[in-house]
Amino acid sequence: MGDRMGLWAEFLGHQGRVIHKWKHYFPAYERHFGRYVNRPLTFLEIGCGEGGSLQMWKRYFGPHARIVGIDIRPECAAFEEDQIHVRIGSQADPEFLRGVIGEFGRPDIVLDDGSHVMEHVVASFACLYPLVRDDGIYMVEDLHTAYWDEYGGGLQRPGSFMELCKHLLDELNADWTRDALPPTPFTRTTQSMHFYDSIAVFERGRTLEKSAPRYPTPAD
DSSP states (O other): OTTOOHHHHHHHTOOSSOOOOOGGGHHHHHHHHGGGTTSOEEEEEEOOTTSHHHHHHHHHHOTTEEEEEEESOGGGGGGOBTTEEEEESOTTOHHHHHHHHHHHOSOSEEEEOSOOOHHHHHHHHHHHGGGSOTTOEEEEOOGGGGGOGGGTOOTTOTTOHHHHHHHHHHHHTGGGSTTSSOOOHHHHHEEEEEEETTEEEEEEOOOOOOOOOOSSOOOO
């Protein structure tokens, strides 16, 4: 899957509702989402736009995929079709988000393409990241807004999602801080963090006890 650009082809050939995506995002989508193609999955997209991306994900992931979109705009309910579900509410409302998860189950993938307001992005992540499946993925895109004042961002501005990511990098490595930072649930449930232009990706996974065994083992 990793060397093909099937999703890019889907985007270029799309004839349905309008899709707004930066083209440099597509290699990252392929890299992190490709293993889910034609497998049962629940894909949760925050922000429905004009409905086109929901249709694109449906075609890309295949007949076993359940696509769930959330948006604050009531008119987005019209984007529902076979395999696509839409729920109306705020991405910053934990009660609403937990209700969506209660209805559809833990998502395999969350893609935040919502308001891009830092307060909202941080709130969604705090609520949803622990609810993603143990081997799932959480991706936040359009993080150029983390540097823009009108979205609550700015270079090294406290409270921005990018500043949270810098702290989470320390949490990922908390085992090596000599007790300066105790391990957290994030430490214990996160395998990796990936960053691209305007994108952050978190891959969840159970972490085994960390060790550096030597092979071959010396004979007794």
